[in-house]
Amino acid sequence: MSGAAAAQEVEQDPVVAVEEPVGEVDEIVVTGTGTNISGVKPVGSEAVVMDREAILATGRNNVAEIVRTLPQLQNLGFDEAATGANAHAGGNGNRGTTLNLRGIGSNATLILVDGHRVAPSGAANSFTDAVQVPVAALERVEVVADGASAIYGSDAISGVVNYVLRKKMNGIELGGRYNFSKYNDEYALSATGGTSWSIGGREGSIIVAYEHSERTAIARGKVPYLRQDLRRYGGADFRIVGNVASPGNPGNIVVPSGPGGAPGAPNPAFPEAGGYTYYAIPAGTTGIPSVGSLVPNTANLVDRADYEDLLPQSSRDQVVAYLNQELTDTISLYNQTFYNERELSTRTFLPNNSSASSFDITIQPGTPYYISGLPNVAPGQSYVVQYNLAEHATDAPDFININPDKTLSTTTGLRARVAGDWEGELYYTYGQNRTCGVCYIGNFVNGESDSAFNAAVNAGLINPYSVTPLTRSQLDLVLGTNFQYAQNYFHDSVLKFNGSLFDLPGGTVKAAFGGEYTFTINRLQNGASRGPRNILDTENDANSRRSRTQWAAFGEVYVPLVGAEMDVPLVQELIVNAAVRYDHYSDFGDTVNPKIGIGWKVNRSLALRGSWGTSFRAPGMPELEPGLFSVAAQIPFFPNNSGRSDIDLIAGQPFSNVLLRLGGNPELKAEKGTTWSIGGDFTPEFLPGLRVSATYYNIEYKDQILGPPAGNYLANPANASTYSQFIIPVPARAGCVNGSPSTYDPSLAPFLENFLYGGASITDPCGIRVVLDGRYQNVASAVQNGIDVQASYSVDTGIGTVLIGGNFTKILKNEQRQAPGLPAFDALDRINYPISFRARGNLGYVRGPFSANLFVNHVGGYLNDQPLTIRNVIQPNSEVPSWTTFDLNLGLSFGEDARWSFMRGTRLSATIQNLFDAKPPIVLSGGSAIDMRNANPYGPIVQLALTKTFR
Known part of the structure; x- marks a missing residue:
């Protein structure tokens, strides 16, 4: 069906399937890594399939955007956009x-x-990037929305997404597409070619696809919803919140208004400043301003969105090749290889990639630019100047973070008929991913207290108050490099066999079994220009290597208990399928996961199904390894309202001197899930062309790995009780000497070892009175259940075929616990959590070469309970309305029977996303007026596409 995503039954390993004509793919199964019984359908699980025609009709530019049109997908996770x-x-x-x-x-x-499987990506995180192959190489997408670790191993707790590549083609296909909106544009050019041959009666084929795409950036400042000043939407002016501000040129002096250098009560004359006092530096300043010339209770500000990108500039090249060759009558060889190279460039406001603070300079007493006599600044006390480096660095490179990313994956395998109908398969996959998460090359300035910029200011070499641009020699003092370079290597070998065992009255019992061995390496190399001399330092950063070995044994059996020939009332077919998989990991242990599925075909119109199984996710190596990611930071004035008498307060005020520890934890274990579902498929004989599928599912997810909210441990007595195991008081210790670890309290010492970042903040270890352990822990759990419904109907009207389709998901329950002992909370229809109702429907028309599809996309409403304070007033929760958009796709597709020869093999299409320019709901949160997870501000997006096949 043109443009419709329909539930389909499944049959054969797509690795060996030839390219089918669009619309004729009736039975699909996700196979590969894991068990596989050839010639049988999967039993019990829900499957959603998008064929090539449906893929192209979406008008999306990459495979991830295509899959996200399915309502079963929630846009909660990583994306290229920096929201x-x-x-x-x-x-x-x-x-x-x-x-x-x-x-x-x-x-x-x-x-x-x-x-x-493909090599993991990420630097401080480890995940599988969803943009792996070009659209030009994609035959279909298969989604199994069911737990499947018994078949595929780790990660398949909520399901599997499988990109099936085109396998066979004779000829060349050239294509191009161009997308544009009011904010940016993008184009892609592709070429796909293939051929088949026969040598000595041995068949062979090859297909190669290449795609190049370019995308311009979207500046945050051009999107009103993403500016800092959101007063037009009833929000706050986030250009200044407490001691965090986006300073203009000149900047501001900011000092705490409370005693002892602590924040004070909010200033009613300048509420945005919270417990701090601001002094705006006079416009046009070139020297050192006097105390009297400073303007109290005001600030020089810019909107940092004008300096930043929402969506980075992108350049991408992707290549896919598939080779298949018969070697003998019983053995065949195949190779599948794909390569993905991408580079993103993102403008940033701050050269240290920070979102937590402005570029702050600490002015030390006794230095040339120190101003004596500032109110609330005690003699000998330092103070902070907020500085707009971007406006001063006119002769420097732009502050651009470069993200190169290269992925290579190649799988070579042999298939052989062993005995009878038994087949064996042996394959080896090598994958690698190389990426740079933070790459400021020659345009980085570290914002730490001992940075070269602070040193240059306090040495009298840079005037922090002056509006005059920095000279080239001044820039040379402070500009440097910061990089976070990650490499992931993946080796995977699988041997498996499948075939028939014996016959039952209902059919032939079949089985599959095998084993898998995997070796993975994760490397991280960090470096930055640090210290007052701005020296590129790599010794004190992450230069770690962690490896993991894994082996698995698996088996599956297919048992047809009742067949059509048995003439059993109300049971035309009854099939049971059972699988089990054992996995052993070198770094956290073992796990066993079974699954059972039942298929009951009542008659030719109605089929019922059900499944139950357990699944798991192995901890990512960065989650286990402090050497890949970890932070230990001292925070001298951390709010403490815990009421705990064993944690010292500072001068009786609600603040404590805290060590915050985050990152890797080698004690983690696997996450676990238990999933069951029941459903049915209705294809009535009395109404040909109609198909309705419905599934009820239930997921229990426990031991989820989470960085507990360490910032909230001391917020109140209840939190302090809940997270008590992660709160470690540190008593004052007589004889403690800073810089001498042997004199530190034993409860503190382990947390000051084996970490990567934040060391410059630990200036007074002996003053620390509590450790907040926020490292990754197996603490969270969730329970979710819901209903999926898919329907499609086609009818020939005599003047063309009308197509009607729909797919919606209704989550009925989604409860989560953030830690053991905490009550479950309703994590549904709330900002940053799943939305209960999502739907996509289509109305289509096809006549001859012409097709038209109108899609409707709906995201249900939800609650915005994100904490929000405007001018020191806590805002009430608000209801976010639903968002509905329409997409229109028009196409002309000419086959080999086209009247004019030059049109044969030509496909033209035009797609408009958000056809009627539906405005996104206003969602006020910590720095924007839109929830980019459930809406977008782009307005209509137009795609024009053309492909031409030469045979």
Whole structure:
């Protein structure tokens, strides 16, 4: 069906399937890594398939965007867009993309290419990037929305997404597409070619696809919803919040307004400043301003969105090749290889990639630019100047974070008939991913207190108050490099056999079994220009290598208990399928996962199905390894309202001197899931062309790995009780000497070892009175259940074929616990959590070469309970309305029977996303007026596409 995504039954390993004509793919199965019984359908699980025609009709530019049109996918996870105010994109340093079935976590969705795993991506995180292959090479997408670790191993807790590549083609296909909106544009050029041969009666074939794409950036400042000043939408002016501000040129002096250098009560004359006092430096300043010339209770500000990109500039090259060759009558050889090279360039406001603060300079007493007599600044006390480096560095490179990313995967295998109908398969996959999560090359300035910039200011070499641009010699003092380079290597070998065992009255019992061995390497290399001399330092950064070995044994059996020939009332067919898989990991242990599926075909119109199984996710290596990612930071004035008498307060005020520890934890274990589902497929004989499928599912997910909210441990007595195991008081210790670890309290010492970042903040270890352990822990759990419904209907009207289709998901329950002992909370229809109702429907018309499809996309409403304070007033929760958009696709597709020869093999299409320019709902949160997870601000996006096949 043109443009319709329909549920389909399944049959054969797509690795060996030839390219089918669009619309004729009736039975699909995700296979590859794991068990596989040839010639039988999967039993019990829900499957959603998008064929090539449906893929092209979406008008999307990459495979991840295509899959996300399915309602079963929630847009909760990583994306290229930096919706926060920094280029690091909330920990997604290399700006990768993930898929999230059911919204329970991106790492719970397994992504395969032709049934094979690919090398993980990421630097501080480890995940499978969802953009692996070009659209030109894609035959179809298969989604199994069911737990499947018994078949595929780790990660398949909520399901599997499999990109099936085109396998066979004789000729050349050239294509191009161009997308544009009011904010940016993108184009892609592709070429696909293939041929078949016969040598000595041995058949062979090859197909190669190449695609190159370019995309311009989208500046955050051009999108009103993403500016810092959101007062036009009833929001706050986030250009200044407390001691965090986006300074203009000149900048501001900011000092705490409370005693002892602590924040004070909010200033009613300048509420945005919170517990701090601002002094705006006078316009046009070139020297040192006097205390009297400073303007209190005001600030020089810019909107940092004008300096940043939402969506980076992108350049991508992708190549896919598939070779198949018969070697003998019983043995065949195949190779599948794909290569993906991408480079993103993202403008940033701050050269240290920070979203937590402005570029702050600490002015030390006794230095040339120190101003004596500032109110609330005690004699001998330092203070901070907020500085707009971008406006001063006019002779420097732009502050651009470069994210190169290269992925290579190649699988070579042999298939052989062993005995009878038994077949064996042996294959080996090698994959590698190389990426740079943070790459400021020659345009980085570190913002730490001992940075070269602070040193240059306090040495009298740079005037922090002056509006005069920095000279080239001044820039040479402070500009440097910062990189976070990650390499992931993947070796996977699989041997498996499948065939018939014996016959039953209902049919032939079949089985499959095999084993798998995997070796994975994760390397991370960090370096930055640090210290007052601006020296490129790599010794004190992550230069780690972690490896993992894994082996598995698996088996599956297919048992047809009742067949049509048995003439059993109300049971035309009854099939049981059972699988089990054992996995052993070198770094956390063993896991066993079974699955059972039942298929009951009542008659020719009605089929029922059900499944039950357990699944798991192995901890990512960066989650286990502090050497890949870890932070230990001292925070001298951390809010403490815990009421705990064993944690010292500072001068009786609600603050404590805290060591915050984050990152890798070698004690982690596997995450676990239990999934069951029941459903049915209705294809009535009395109404040909109609198909309706419905599935009820239930997922229990436990031991989820989470960085507990360490920032909230001391917020109140209840939190302090819940997270008590992660709160470690540090008593004052007589004889403690800073710089001498042997004198530190034993409860503190282990947390000051084996970490990567934040060391410059630990200036007074002996003053630390509590450790907040926020490292990754197996603490979270979730329970979700819901209903999926898919329907499609086609009818020939005599003047063309009318197509009607729909696919919706209704989540009925999604409860989560953030830690053992905490009550479950309703994590449904709330911002940053799954939306209960998502739907996509289509109305299509086909006549001859012409096709038209109108799609409707619907995201249900939800609650915005994101904490929000405007001018020190806590805002009430608000209801976010639903968002409905329409997409229109028009196409002309000419076959070999076209009247004019030059039109044969030509396909033209035009697609408009958000046809009626539906405005996104206003969602006020910590720095924007839009929820980019459930809407977008782009307005209509137009795609024009042309392909031509030469045979």
